[in-house]
Amino acid sequence: MTKRDPITDAEEAEIQAGIASDPDNPEWTESDFKNARPFVEAFPALAAQIRRARGPQKAPTKQLVSLRLDQDIVERFKASGPGWQSRMNEALRRASENLSRV
Structure with missing residues (x-):
């Protein structure tokens, strides 16, 4: 983030004007204020479209995790284009089949 000097009173007055x-x-x-209506009332079709934009995940649900990966690995998957997270998940699935069960 770039550090900036605080604005002067003259600059503040110009902004407010x-x-x-x-x-x-x-x-x-x-x-x-008396005539104002909530967005849902003014634009019901648009509000409904926004609400259904993304619903709950369908089964099987995935678990959200946070992990640190090597930068070059992430870049390689991202470079493969849209769907890279799914491809990474599949690669982890295949690799997990080779792990011994504890």
């Missing part, structure tokens, strides 16, 4: 004069985002009036 720009906000106040923005024609695309005027200050709300009492009437605006």
Whole structure:
């Protein structure tokens, strides 16, 4: 993250003046607040589409884990394109078949 000097009072005043004069985002009036409706009521079809964008995982469910892998291995799988996580899972599955059971 880049460290920046704090803005001056003059810069702050210029920013606030720009906000106040923005024609695309005027200050709300009492009437605006009275007429406001929740997104779900104003756009029910779009709200439904957003809700069903991704549901619960279908069986068999996978377990979320965090592990550290060598950078070159991850880069090699990522370079293979979309679906690299599934290919990595399959490679681990094949490798696990060679492990002795404890």
